[in-house]
Amino acid sequence: SAVISQKPSRDICQRGTSLTIQCQVDSQVTMMFWYRQQPGQSLTLIATANQGSEATYESGFVIDKFPISRPNLTFSTLTVSNMSPEDSSIYLCSVEEGTGRGYTFGSGTRLTVV
């Protein structure tokens, strides 16, 4: 299965600033997914990133707040912009394995906004 490297693993940021999270996959994948996981809640899909096209955002998430880049088939970034304490969460990238193994996830980025 794919191996995903995600960084940073954690960060504490000031409100009003932005943080860019990087996700590197060890194989080429068509789609990459960005999730948010808040304490005690289920994973919520933020957007789906395809190489060479704009990301597709889920209801409640907008490009100005969560811009995504997908420059090639092995890399993606998610930026959390103009952060507020409500953005404190774990952010995860993932890819879908084509062998009935569901999704493979990165180790996550634990973001705290103060």
Added chain:
Amino acid sequence: EDQVTQSPEALRLQEGESSSLNCSYTVSGLRGLFWYRQDPGKGPEFLFTLYSAGEEKEKERLKATLTKKESFLHITAPKPEDSATYLCAVQANNNDMRFGAGTRLTVKP
């Protein structure tokens, strides 16, 4: 709307005390139901995929089963290293994936 509900939210077991976790779902056409294990500070790790009612999968002390409305993750004679959050997810025929909130399992020695 597709929904996934996991119960209980938290479960504490003594080592060797078998139990089951529940995942109830409603989905407009099930493509697959997935179980994941998530350890603190890590991303979810794939355990099983189930595709149709009656299907069962086993791995060490874990067995997953599926009906038309729910899935169970049975844990037989658990050990402390089985302590983790277990997530259930359903994928619809349109490929949308929806996750439950998870069951946080603690196994005491």
